[in-house]
Structures are given as structure tokens and as C-alpha cells.
Amino acid sequence: xxxxxxxxxxxxxxxxxxxxxxxxxxxxxxxxxxxxxxxxxxxxxxxxxxxxxxxxxxxxxxxxxxxxxxxxxxxxxxxxxxxxxxxxxxxxxxxxxxxxxxxxxxxxxxxxxxxxxxxxxxxxxxxxxxxxxxxxxxxxxxxxxxxxxxxxxxxxxxxxxx
Amino acid sequence: xxxxxxxxxxxxxxxxxxxxxxxxxxxxxxxxxxxxxxxxxxxxxxxxxxxxxxxxxxxxxxxxxxxxxxxxxxxxxxxxxxxxxxxxxxxxxxxxxxxxxxxxxxxxxxxxxxxxxxxxxxxxxxxxxxxxxxxxxxxxxxxxxxxxxxxxxxxxxxxxxx
DNA sequence: AAATTACGTCAATAGTACTGACATAATCTC
DNA sequence: GAGATTATGTCAGTACTATTGACGTAATTT
Numbered sequence: 001x002x003x004x005x006x007x008x009x010x011x012x013x014x015x016x017x018x019x020x021x022x023x024x025x026x027x028x029x030x031x032x033x034x035x036x037x038x039x040x041x042x043x044x045x046x047x048x049x050x051x052x053x054x055x056x057x058x059x060x061x062x063x064x065x066x067x068x069x070x071x072x073x074x075x076x077x078x079x080x081x082x083x084x085x086x087x088x089x090x091x092x093x094x095x096x097x098x099x100x101x102x103x104x105x106x107x108x109x110x111x112x113x114x115x116x117x118x119x120x121x122x123x124x125x126x127x128x129x130x131x132x133x134x135x136x137x138x139x140x141x142x143x144x145x146x147x148x149x150x151x152x153x154x155x156x157x158x159x160x161x162x
Numbered sequence: 163x164x165x166x167x168x169x170x171x172x173x174x175x176x177x178x179x180x181x182x183x184x185x186x187x188x189x190x191x192x193x194x195x196x197x198x199x200x201x202x203x204x205x206x207x208x209x210x211x212x213x214x215x216x217x218x219x220x221x222x223x224x225x226x227x228x229x230x231x232x233x234x235x236x237x238x239x240x241x242x243x244x245x246x247x248x249x250x251x252x253x254x255x256x257x258x259x260x261x262x263x264x265x266x267x268x269x270x271x272x273x274x275x276x277x278x279x280x281x282x283x284x285x286x287x288x289x290x291x292x293x294x295x296x297x298x299x300x301x302x303x304x305x306x307x308x309x310x311x312x313x314x315x316x317x318x319x320x321x322x323x324x
Numbered sequence: 325a326a327a328t329t330a331c332g333t334c335a336a337t338a339g340t341a342c343t344g345a346c347a348t349a350a351t352c353t354c
Numbered sequence: 355g356a357g358a359t360t361a362t363g364t365c366a367g368t369a370c371t372a373t374t375g376a377c378g379t380a381a382t383t384t
Contacts, residue, residue: 005268008275009210011290014297016203017309019181020224021302036339041178048171054362062182067341069363091350091361106167113170119299125292130285132172134293137281138180147179198370216331229372231332253330253381 025111033078033104038063038071040108046081047097047105049148053086054093060146080104187273195240195266200225200233202270208243209259209267211310215248216255222308242266 026040033039045060046052052060058068072095075081080101086092097105120128136147188202195201207222208214214222220230234257237243242263248254259267282290298309 006275007268007271008278009271010294011278011297012271012274013206013210014294014301014309015181015184016206017305018297018300019177021305022177022300024224024302038340044175044178048175055360062186063340064342065362066343066364071340073363086361089351089361091348093362106169109169109171109174112174113168115300116170116173119296122299123292123295125296128173130287130292131296132176133285134281134287135173135176135180137284138184138277139176140183140186143179143183147175200371217329225371226373227331228333228374233371235332248330251330251382255331 022112022115025115026108029108029111035074036071038067039075042068042071042075043080043097043101043105044108046075046095047102050096051094054095057095075101184274184277187277188270191270191273197236198233200229201237204230204233204237205242205259205263205267206270208237208257209264212258213256216257219257237263 023037027037030036030040041061042057045057049056054065054068054072058065061068072081076083079098082096082098083093084096086094120131125131136144139147185199189199192198192202203223204219207219211218216227216230216234220227223230234243238245241260244258244260245255246258248256282293287293298306301309
């Protein structure tokens with residue numbers, strides 16, 4: 001079996017290899033911009049959750065304010081992200097992607113999406129929800145609220161307020 | 163749909179969250195040893211492929227010799243890994259885990275394996291091979307030779323060699 | 325004998341992360 | 355309204371992981 005000593009080495013290793021190559025696609029593109037993976041992650045979530053605050057972003061990325069600072073500043077300086085004062089609470093800064101930012105986020109996501117699509121096809125998995133369910137179950141239960149898979153989760157009506 | 167602009171944002175994001183939490187388990191343990199993720203990766207592969215050479219390890223990890231050097235040296239100095247002169251080619255150094263190294267590799271793998279097991283259960287996926295097939299398909303084709311899932315690949319009846 | 329290979333090491337640099345401390349402005353609480 | 359708390363920004367110092375380039379040694383190949 002692929003399980004030795006009761007340890008599932010097979011999937012542990014496959015996750016490493018899959019993630020290694022999954023991140024290698026955007027890395028190529030990022031290098032042209034002088035950006036790294038940290039920029040990618042920030043841009044991705046700003047694009048996916050426009051209007052999210054700095055505090056929310058820190059919580060999703062699980063990094064510190066100081067780590068975010070440099071990366072976010074560069075994205076703002078290069079006109080990929082803008083900050084707007086929060087409407088309800090003026091201390092907050094809501095983060096939005098610019099058109100340029102959305103374009104880059106899309107360019108970075110494209111090869112990753114292609115890889116996923118090909119993998120779903122190659123592996124002959126009819127039900128994409130199987131993969132989604134497994135990956136979601138891998139996330140810490142108390143952090144699953146961070147996931148926003150669109151209608152995938154509460155398909156049908158209202159994936160309303162969090 | 164979870165697919166916007168033809169991009170599979172759902173699985174892209176789920177991979178990020180799943181991997182983030184998947185690596186957080188061993189990170190806790192590694193901190194006690196003054197080790198980081200790089201040590202984990204090296205120890206993992208030395209444990210899984212005892213006798214592998216430095217060049218092979220570099221190829222699997224996709225890092226440079228210089229990056230490996232410090233990490234490997236620390237693992238050797240702390241008696242987690244030993245180097246033996248290659249039997250056929252005495253220039254090569256075959257890497258083996260010590261008992262101590264195997265114990266640590268196992269301790270690091272345990273929580274990850276538990277998480278995977280729980281996720282397979284929670285997501286109600288009867289066929290673990292579905293997940294394995296998807297993850298394997300995510301790896302660059304030319305690098306799939308690096309994967310050694312033990313008997314998992316040829317288990318029972320053939321979904322045989324690619 | 326000369327070229328190549330496998331490995332080790334030195335120096336310099338970059339990207340991402342951390343802790344701790346401090347500042348400012350806005351909001352909340354009493 | 356005064357004071358506490360919150361959201362954000364910033365400075366200083368440090369750690370880990372990674373890079374490129376260069377050089378050395380021993381073993382193997384040509």
C-alpha cells in the first residue's frame with residue numbers, strides 16, 4: 001500500500017509536487033514585473049474580494065502587517081491596487097484592483113486554471129465537486145469561512161453576507 | 163458558477179487554502195528544532211528515497227546546490243541524515259536518514275496524514291485514487307517520473323503505466 | 325593527459341517573513 | 355468630552371530560504 005507506518009505518504013508527496021508545479025506557472029510571469037509570490041497572493045485576493053480591508057487581507061494570508069506593507073505598497077505604487085477610505089469606518093482602507101491589476105490577476109490565473117482544467121480531464125474525474133470537497137476539507141474548519149467559492153457552496157439561493 | 167472569465171478561481175483558491183493549512187501542522191514542530199520548511203522537505207525525501215544522491219535531491223526539490231547546502235549540513239550536524247560514499251561512483255554522496263531522522267520525518271508526516279485522512283472521510287470520497295489521480299495530473303508531465311507513490315500506482319488492477 | 329562530473333564552499337544579494345515599538349487618525353465607551 | 359480602543363502605517367532589527375557567480379577537489383570518462 002501507499003500507506004506505510006499508517007502514514008499517507010503518497011498524498012503528502014503528491015500535494016508537494018502538485019503545488020510546486022502549480023505555483024511555477026505564475027512565477028514566470030511575476031518575474032517580468034519584478035514581483036514575487038507575495039504580490040501574487042495579495043493581488044489575487046484583492047481581485048477576488050474587491051473592497052476587502054487590510055485587516056481582512058492579513059487574516060486570509062496569515063501574515064503580519066509588516067510583511068504585507070512592502071508588497072502592498074509596491075502594488076499601489078505600480079497602479080495595480082488602489083485604497084479607498086472605508087465608507088462606514090473611515091479608519092479602514094478598502095482595497096480594489098485597478099483595470100491594470102485585474103488584467104495581471106487574470107494573466108496569472110490563466111495558466112493555473114489551464115493546468116487544473118487539464119488535470120481534471122486527464123484524471124477522468126467527472127465530478128469536479130469531488131476535488132473541491134476534498135480540498136475544502138483539508139482547510140482548518142475554523143478557517144473555512146474564508147473560502148468563498150461563489151455559488152459552489154450554497155448553490156441555489158443567496159451566498160449572501162458572511 | 164465558480165468559473166468566471168473562464169478561470170477556475172474556485173480550485174485555484176482552494177489549493178492555496180488547503181496547502182496553507184497543510185504546511186502549518188509540521189511548521190509548529192519544526193520550530194522546536196530550529197528548522198524550517200526547507201529542512202522538512204529535505205528530510206522527507208531522504209527518508210522516502212534512502213540512498214538518493216545530492217544531484218537527485220536537487221532535481222526533486224528544484225532548488226540550487228547552494229540553497230541545499232546549509233539545510234543539508236544542519237541535518238547532518240544534528241544527526242538526522244548521514245552521507246555515504248556512492249558504491250558505484252565514489253564522487254556521489256548517498257543520503258540516508260538516521261533513526262533520529264526517520265523519527266522526525268514520521269512525526270512531521272503524522273499530522274499531515276491525519277489531516278488527509280480526515281479530509282477524505284469528511285468529503286465522503288470513497289475512492290482515494292480519485293484524489294491521487296487529480297494531484298498527479300497537476301504535476302508537469304516530464305516531472306511525473308519523480309513521483310514514487312509506491313505500489314499505489316500499480317495497485318490491484320492497473321490504471322497502469324502512463 | 326585532458327575534459328567532464330559530483331560535490332562542497334565562499335561571497336554577495338534578494339524576497340518573504342518575523343517581533344517589537346511607536347505614530348496617527350477615527351471610533352467607541354463611560 | 356476625555357480616555358480607551360481600533361485600523362492602519364512605519365521604523366528598526368533579524369531570520370530563513372532562495373538566487374547567481376566563482377572556485378576547488380576528487381573521481382570518472384574520453
